[in-house]
Amino acid sequence: MSRLKVGAGRDPRAGFRAEKRDCCVSVPQGLLKAARKSGQLNLSGRNLSEVPQCVWRINVDIPEEANQNLSFSASERWWEQTDLTKLIISNNKLQSLTDDLRLLPALTVLDIHDNQLTSLPSAIRELENLQKLNVSHNKLKILPEEITHLRNLKGLYLQHNELTCIPEGFEQLSNLEDLDLSNNRLTTVPASFSSLSTLLRLNLSSNQLKNLPAEISGMKRLKHLDCNSNLLETIPPELTGMESLELLYLRRNKLCFLPEFLSCKLLKELHLGENQIEMLGAEHLKHLHSILVLDLRDNKLKSVPDEITLLQSLERLDLSNNDISSLPYSLGKLHLKFLALEGNPMRTIRREIINKGTQEILKYLRSKIKDEPSQNDPVIETAMTLPSESRVNMHAITTLKILDYSDKQTTLIPDEVFDAVKSNIITSINFSKNQLCEIPKRIVELKEIVSDVSLSFNKISFISLELCMLQKLTFLDIRNNFLNSLPEEMESLIRLQTINLSYNRFKILPEVLYRIPTLETILISNNQVGSVDPERLKTMENLITLDLQNNDLLQIPPELGNCVNLRTLLLDGNPFRVPRAAILMKGTAAILEYLRDRIPT
The missing domain is CATH 3.80.10.10 (Ribonuclease Inhibitor)
Incomplete structure (x- = not known):
């Protein structure tokens, strides 16, 4: 009713004519009509040098449709529609x-x-x-x-x-x-x-x-x-x-x-x-x-x-x-x-x-740390013949909660290693520096307790489903292997925060990583990565560190600058021409700002 009073005593079409002359180019009538229904009007990016009068008077003037209809459906009763509550210009x-x-x-x-x-x-x-x-x-x-x-x-x-x-x-x-x-x-x-x-x-x-x-x-x-x-x-x-x-x-x-x-x-x-x-x-x-x-x-x-x-x-x-x-x-x-x-x-x-x-x-x-193993810690002999492979470090299991069988140059992890865990709670596994071609299947036995796994410096060419079942995994180090892809099943690692994929054979940033929202650190240097998807990286709100050094990136998409949560972005050693080295040396904040300034408008 307040709008009818404002219009009383004058030609209602006069208000319409003024409105159309003022707004016909910059603000479509359909947009104003929708705004009267929703209470929201978005005029962003319209090259406006001033706000059209019809926008300020949207709650006051009688709209165009009032002069065209003698009867109104429920959705067109402009006098019952909402006042503007949200204005974006x-x-x-x-x-x-x-x-x-x-x-x-x-x-x-x-x-x-x-x-x-x-x-x-x-x-x-x-x-x-x-x-x-x-x-x-x-x-x-x-x-x-x-x-x-x-x-x-x-x-x-x-x-x-x-x-x-x-x-x-x-x-x-x-x-x-x-x-x-x-x-x-x-x-x-x-x-x-x-x-x-x-x-x-x-x-x-x-x-x-x-x-x-x-x-x-x-x-x-x-x-x-x-x-x-x-x-x-x-x-x-x-x-x-x-x-x-x-x-x-x-x-x-x-x-x-x-x-x-x-x-x-x-x-x-x-x-x-x-x-x-x-x-x-x-x-x-x-x-x-x-x-x-x-x-x-x-x-x-x-x-x-x-x-x-x-x-x-x-x-x-x-x-x-x-x-x-x-x-x-x-x-x-x-x-x-x-x-x-x-x-x-x-x-x-x-x-x-x-x-x-x-x-x-x-x-x-x-x-x-000067903490000698207890004399009561049993020594478990394995079936392996080399002295370096003939015992499991029980002190590491019982005191440090680590299942450590690293630097043995072995092609498989003996059953005795997993048997040694028994009822002990371990949080870390270290099988690095061996000759493993695949991930030990018995690793799945530890799926409810292990949070850190290192399989670096081996010859692993694929990730098995057993690894994808480690429900508490937060840290995974699989650098220096023969990997060129990651399975979709890794999406189930809903607690994974850090993954090290450096020195493998990846040609793209594995697609599954974009779907692990908990990731904070991705290290994928010294591969053959040729592209990244900045829009999907932007959705990874927890990602703080991204190491892409020494890859095959021919260009850095400017939209990567919108990944404002990144605190460490490493790009050295790629064949792109810009950003130049002088920008890279200024650090992550300068790189992101440089990229943002070059996003097409």
Whole structure:
């Protein structure tokens, strides 16, 4: 009825004629009609330099169809149709918005990212129902004070603008859960941010912050804090009292030392790479009970404390490019899935061991622990004749939970090896450096307990179904074999996180890998891979490391740049011309940014 009143007292066709003249080219009438039914209008990528008046007045003016029909079906009763709640006008050429924005008071979502806006109209305060506002990738230098009146706002996205400050009263956004201020020119964070008590995610990366206010610890529900790429020299000790914090990113700053994370008991990921940290002590580690990822690459660390073993949940440890010459042997007791040591003057571990990857490094460290086998451990003789093959390492089975029959140059694994397990719980199998042509069938007997399997440096040419039945498998090393494909049945490995396929005969990235969503690390260097599917890689949300070095990639698809979850992408040694070596040397973030900039629009 409200729309009928607006139209009273004038020629209803006049409103239609104005609307058609304004919109006939840029906004099809069918799109407006559908928007009146759905409450949603998407005008993204239409080369608009201004928002047509008919869009602002979609809830006000009598539509074209009212002038063409004398009777209406239930689906065409325009006066009963919904008000616009979602408006997307991203990827256009808008330089400003008018105060006619107030004519859409029912909006809950307004997405105007990737335009050329230098300001927002003061009328934005009247969008009282707005829950999501995306103004990222524009040219905003200031925010209007009126934005603080959007009390129902839950998501505010302001990244990639030119903001130098935050308006007073920002703390009034009492329902805000997600705030992205990254890639601006901020030099300070208001202390009043502490009142954003509902905030779950705060992104302040790529600004010019020299410090964080101690009051930030008042965000009691904050789970994700990203301060990468700033000028931070210290972290306020109060930050360590943020009990809900799970992800903390502090990479590319100027930190020289760390605070003690006393109360961050839920912290799962701590990223401190590319700083100037010289010391890591027990006091920095002892409260990180839940930590899964610890990134310390590109710092100035000289040692790793024995107390590193306190981090019993740790899965990924990056110590690349420091000044570490030795590691505590106790590090081998951790159940790491990824350990990076490249770029350190390591003296106690041979380079060839480091090159073999995480599990070989851990195995080496464990072998150096002064823990002699018990005299009560039985020695099981096998039917093999060579001395090196004549016994099973029971100490490894009972103490380290490893079934180790490696470096025997045998063509088959004796039954006695599997028999030796008996009722013991083992988590790892190491049959590397033998002459195996196929995977031992009895491996299936361990399907409910084994999580790590190494079959590297053998002569295996196919993966048997027995391996695909290891339901708890998280780590699989089958490099240096004769493989050129993987079976579809590997899709059933629903916990697999790391797979090493280097030095085989693959010509494409095995299709089944795209269907294993838990994969975090794929190592497939030194094969003959000629192509990858960036769209399918993008769906692998957990994939962090992809090693494609020394393959046959003639070109790198720009869409690979959309795989923003990748933290390590290795492409050296392929015959493509771009990206050039200078880009590759800058690291993964630079490569992905370079590729994204070349995606056809």
